Amino acid sequence: MLQSPAFRSSMLLVVVAACGIALTGCSETPNKDGQASGSTRSTPYTVVTTVGMVTDIVERVAGERAEVSGIIGTGVDPHLYKPTRNDIAQLQAADVVFYCGLLLEGKMTDALIKLGRSGKPIYAVTERIDPKYLLSPEGDEGHHDPHVWMDVTAWIQAVRVVAEALGEYDPPHAEEYRVNADNYSAELESLDAYVKGVIASIPGEHRVLVTAHDAFNYFGRAYGLRVVGIQGLSTESEAGLEDINRLVGLLVETGLPAVFVETSVADRNVKALIEGAAARGATVKIGGSLFSDAMGASGTYEGTYIGMLDHNATTIARALGGKAPERGFRDK
């Protein structure tokens, strides 16, 4: 199920209406000099998010001003995630909600629409990304691939979206959110340069990324890899025997040394591929486990967006014959 343009614009209207209601609810509060400082929010206010990549942006941009909690944790597939009663209660109690959008959280759509209708400020971080950054799958133009975080430059747009949204919710601190967003974006720009460098070190004939599902198209576009997902854009679609045989042929022809599993997707298709290649005399390894739609455990380096991309780029470069520093981008 993909969302129609009409559906998207109606969601946007809901979001705009919700913001209007939220802003009229602001109250005048004196600052420490006893003067009215314009509308301000009691801090910390609560923000509820869906996937870790979105949580990470909000934590960096909101800083101490918000308590941020994410619903979809490490190793959990957002395409298939159904919100629990507890999640719904958490979403309803939040002051602001952010999600990825482009139907990544497919099974949460109804809950998110209902929430928007209730007048709560709710934002898809991909909603205001310049469409020139968005990919549409072949034969399905008009619908966008949701895995935007895989292109660091495109994801910087989402950082700006969060800063603008928090500035709308809490206008007196809009400048602070903008500064936080700029600082985080600068870190992401050096991450982008690191990923470009290590992927470029992979020999040309091995610049092919075979993974469990189609989450890496943005990564391939940004960093110069041909990308092949065994399952489609959503893990809801199943790979057939024919797909597997076609990919075995590709592995045998290219002599690709490694394919990759993903932390949030079952590895049976990747294993079938390796066995198929072995039956035709090709040795293909599992090059590592990539963070596609979920980050690592919270509190670890891989549990941050930068750590996630560093891990992926460093793992891919090494397994496909490129060079990457011993301890990756941040020496971690």
Ligand SMILES: [Zn+2]
């Ligand atoms: Zn995905």
